[in-house]
Amino acid sequence: MSRWKPDARGRLEKAALELYNHKGFHATTVAEIATRAGLTERTFFRHFADKREVLFPGDSPLTDLLTDATAAAPATLPPLEVITHALAEAAPVFEERADLVRQRQTVIAANPELQERELAKLAALASTLAHALRERGLETTTAALAADIGIATFKVAFERWITDPGRRTLAQHIRETLDTARHLTAPADVSLTGREEGA
Incomplete structure (x- = not known):
């Protein structure tokens, strides 16, 4: 018989999410969560x-991860590349608990x-990232x-990641989506509009 048991916090989180999805968030009580986890209120x-x-x-590591990753990004990277780097570095926090x-x-x-x-x-x-970008020397409006x-x-x-049947990584989705965002300001391709110049 295995001696390993999930930590109390992990057991409570797992029990709570199961109940929230089964009964609904508001209908679930703390007593029910504790009982399902085999613990006390x-x-x-x-x-x-x-x-x-x-x-x-309240103790999520995301804030520190994003701050540190933004600070550690190469100095030559433009702002959106810095953001891509920081978000990709934070992706494992989500992926390891997919x-x-x-x-x-x-539930949300x-x-x-x-x-x-x-x-x-x-x-x-977003405020955390903006502050970290200002620390890199960006002016306030650009950073925000x-x-x-x-x-x-x-x-x-x-x-996209949580509904991806192909189970690609969150970091891949972040890079692809930021690439799409960069193209939003690119000139339109006339050949795609179906209109000829001077028409």
Whole structure:
């Protein structure tokens, strides 16, 4: 018989996500989560302030990862390439917990209140990136615009990744989606519009 057991926090998170998806976020109680995890309510509150914190942990490593990766990017890279580098470096945080991440997104997609919280979290990450870009010497407007474009693009890439039947990596989706964003300002190809010059 295996002696290994998931840590208490991990067991609580797994139990909570299973219940949120089965019963609904609002219908699930802390007592039910603790019971399913084989732990006590007291143990739950040692790890999480409330049910919502299971989905939005306060100790996420993303902020530090994005800050460090932005600072470490080569000095010659343009802003969007720096953003691509930073987001790709952070991708393993999601990839190593892919099943739980997908369960989490299903719960959030079913709850408008949680969707608002998710948007606030993304806005906070954009602020983190903007600050890190300013630390690299970018002026405020350029840093803010690059960070906002980066996070908006990450949101699209993330949604593509969690529904990707081919199971390509999140980093691949990030790079592809940012490539698409770069082409948004490229001149239109006349041959694709079906109109000839002077028509």
